Each structure stands twice: as structure tokens, then as C-alpha cells.
Amino acid sequence: MSGHSKWSQIKRQKGIKDKARGTLFSKISRIITLAVIEGGGIVNPENNIRLRLAVEKAKSSNMPKENIQRAIEKGVGPNKEDLREIIYEGFGPFGVKFIIVTATSNSNRTLTDIRHVMERNGGKLGVQGSTGYFFKKCGLIIIDKNKAPENEIFAFAEKNEAFDIDQDSQSYLIYIPYENLGHVKQHLGSIEASSSELDYLPVSYVAINDKDDATKVLTLFEALEQLEDVQKVFANFNIPEEFMQ
Numbered sequence: 001m002s003g004h005s006k007w008s009q010i011k012r013q014k015g016i017k018d019k020a021r022g023t024l025f026s027k028i029s030r031i032i033t034l035a036v037i038e039g040g041g042i043v044n045p046e047n048n049i050r051l052r053l054a055v056e057k058a059k060s061s062n063m064p065k066e067n068i069q070r071a072i073e074k075g076v077g078p079n080k081e082d083l084r085e086i087i088y089e090g091f092g093p094f095g096v097k098f099i100i101v102t103a104t105s106n107s108n109r110t111l112t113d114i115r116h117v118m119e120r121n122g123g124k125l126g127v128q129g130s131t132g133y134f135f136k137k138c139g140l141i142i143i144d145k146n147k148a149p150e151n152e153i154f155a156f157a158e159k160n161e162a163f164d165i166d167q168d169s170q171s172y173l174i175y176i177p178y179e180n181l182g183h184v185k186q187h188l189g190s191i192e193a194s195s196s197e198l199d200y201l202p203v204s205y206v207a208i209n210d211k212d213d214a215t216k217v218l219t220l221f222e223a224l225e226q227l228e229d230v231q232k233v234f235a236n237f238n239i240p241e242e243f244m245q
Contacts, residue, residue, distance in 0.1 A: 023226075024061055025061070025063050025067060026228075027231055028054065028057060028058045028061060028063055028071075029067065029070070029071040029074075030071075030083060030103040030231065031054040031057065031103065031231060032051065032054045032055065032058060032068060032071035032072055032075070033071050033072070033074040033075040033080075033081055033083055033103075034075070034083045034084070034085055034103045035048060035050040035051040035053075035054045035075070036048070036051055036072055036074075036075025036076060037075045037080065037081070037083055037084075038050065038084075038085065039051055041075065041076045043072050043075070043076060049181065049182040051072070052185075053181065053196055053197060053198075055068060056195075056196060057195065057197060058071075060194060060195060081105060082105045083103050083104065083105050084103070084104065084105075084107075085101065085102065085103055085231075086102050086104060086107055086110065087099060087100065087101050087102070087128075088100040088102065088111070088114055088125065089125075089126045089127070089128060089129070089130050089131040089132055090114070090118050090123055090124060090125045090126045090130075090131065091123055091124050091126055091130075091131065092118075092121070092122065092123040092217055092220050092221075092235065092237075093121070093122040093123060093213065093216045093217055093220065094206060094208060094213055094216075094217065095206050096206045096208070096217050096235050096236060096237045097131035097134045097135075097202075097206070097235065097236045098118075098123070098131060098220075098221075098224070098233065098234065098235045099131060099132065099135055099200050099233070099234040099235075100114060100224055100230055100232075100233055100234075101198075101230070101231045101232040101233075101234075102114075102227075102229045102230050102231060103229060103231050104229040106229075109229070110227075110229040111125075113227050113228075113229065114224065114227065114230070117220070117223045117224055117227065118220070118224075120223075121216070121219055121220035121223055122216055122220065123220055133203075134202060134203060134204060134236050135200035135201060135202055135203065135234060135236065136200070136201045136202075136203055137178050137198070137199075137200055138163075138175050138176060138177060138178050138198075138199050138200075138201050139160075139175070139176045139177065139178050139180060139181035139184070139196065139197070139198065139199065140173060140174070140175055140176075140195070140196075140197055140198070140199035140201075141156075141160070141173075141174040141175075141176060141184060141193050141195070141196050142171050142172070142173055142174075142193065142194050142195040142196075143156075143171060143172045143174065143191060143192070143193050143194065144170060144171055144192075144194055145167075145169075145170060145171060145172060147191060147192045147194075148190070148191040148192070152189070152190075152191055153172050153174075153191065156174070156187055156188065156189070156191055157174045157176075159187045160174070160176040160180050160183070160184060160187055161176060161177055161180055162174050162175060162176045163175055163176070163177070164201065171194070175199065175201055178198070181196060181198070184196050198232075199234070200234040202234075202235075202236035203236075204236060205236050205237065205238035206236055206237050206238065207238050208237050208238065208239045208243075209240065211243050214237075214239045214240075214243040214244070215243075217235070217237050217239065218239070218244065221233055221235055
């Protein structure tokens with residue numbers, strides 16, 4: 001399993017700590033509201049793929065129904081939030097490339113915050129297109145190994161035209177073409193996916209084999225994730241698992 005994918009799994013497992021602080025729910029609420037806004041005000045998840053994925057993420061994170069409904073309502077009507085998605089690109093220490101997905105109502109503030117965090121941690125913000133070609137925009141389906149037999153999981157992957165499958169001791173990570181995300185549900189059958197979401201999969205990696213160097217890269221990654229407007233961070237590092245604990 002690549003270091004990048006392993007770190008993503010570790011971050012998911014740490015998500016329960018974010019819940020205690022309310023951070024995770026706040027970020028998911030923004031994803032839901034933004035999905036409604038960018039979906040033209042469609043509030044039915046069955047008719048708004050992006051909203052459906054956001055609601056599924058909220059439910060898998062045990063977000064209360066009333067929170068989900070409030071987030072949906074913020075995306076419509078005269079009092080809807082002025083949110084928009086902006087994707088930033090940048091460079092971290094040792095040439096690691098970053099993609100930073102945000103949902104913001106104040107792009108100047110977001111840009112300033114990201115630039116400050118990047119420069120404080122040995123990185124720098126890039127221009128649009130400077131790092132994007134190091135990643136493949138795709139869908140990521142995560143399935144717990146104890147939820148379905150291996151042959152069913154691989155059959156599901158084939159139906160969704162998966163181009164890569166990764167795994168750790170607990171889960172399969174199935175990467176599919178982005179445009180197929182909306183059809184995942186109809187191919188699951190009896191399989192239960194723990195997550196279906198947008199991902200930027202690195203097409204090449206920067207190997208970080210020194211513990212102190214790894215700490216610098218991961219510190220930047222976490223600092224970006226903690227920013228209020230940042231929804232997801234992707235980076236093309238490959239760090240040994242023992243340096244991530």
C-alpha cells in the first residue's frame with residue numbers, strides 16, 4: 001500500500017477525534033451545502049449525485065439528520081450561503097506536490113491562510129496547473145474486507161471499470177473513473193461500502209525515507225487540513241508506514 005493511501009486511512013481512523021471537536025461535522029456541512037449550490041438547488045440526493053455522496057459521507061460519520069437537513073437548507077432560498085469550491089495547488093518540502101480542495105465564501109481569506117501555512121512549513125503555493133498533472137481525478141470506493149468476500153469485491157471493481165486497487169489489513173481501496181461515481185450504488189448489490197468519494201490519486205510519488213523529513217511533510221499536510229475552509233488535501237508522498245504512527 002502506498003504511503004499516501006496509508007496516511008489517508010490513518011486520517012480516517014483519527015476522524016473520531018475530529019468529531020469530538022465538531023470539526024468534521026462542520027466540514028461535511030459545507031460539502032453538503034456546496035453540493036446543493038453547485039447542483040442548481042436540487043435538494044433530492046437521488047437527483048444530485050454530488051449531494052448524495054456528501055449525505056452518504058455524513059451518515060457514515062454519524063452526523064445527525066437535523067444537521068444534514070440544516071446544511072441542505074443553507075444551499076437554497078434567499079438566505080443561502082455564498083459558498084464556492086476553489087482548488088489550490090502547491091509544493092511542499094522535498095518536492096512533494098499538493099492539491100488542496102476548499103469550500104469558501106471568502107477566497108481572499110482562504111488564499112491568505114493557505115499561503116501562510118505553506119510558507120511556514122517549508123512549502124509554497126503554486127499557480128493553477130502547476131501540480132495537477134501529477135494526479136488523476138477519480139472516484140475512491142472503500143470497502144471493509146469483512147463486509148464481502150474477495151471475489152464479489154473484485155467483480156464490483158470490474159463493473160465500475162476500476163483502474164487501481166489498493167489494500168491494507170482492513171480495507172480495499174478501489175479507484176474508478178470519476179464519471180462512474182454516480183453509478184456505484186447500483187453495482188454494490190449486497191456489498192456495503194464504507195465510503196464513496198472524490199479522490200486525486202498521484203500518478204507518481206516522491207519517496208521520503210527519512211523520519212525527520214517525513215515529519216515535516218506530514219506536519220504541513222495536517223496544518224492544511226486543519227484550516228476552516230479546507231475540505232480535502234492530497235499529496236504525492238510515499239512515506240514508510242513506521243514514520244506515520
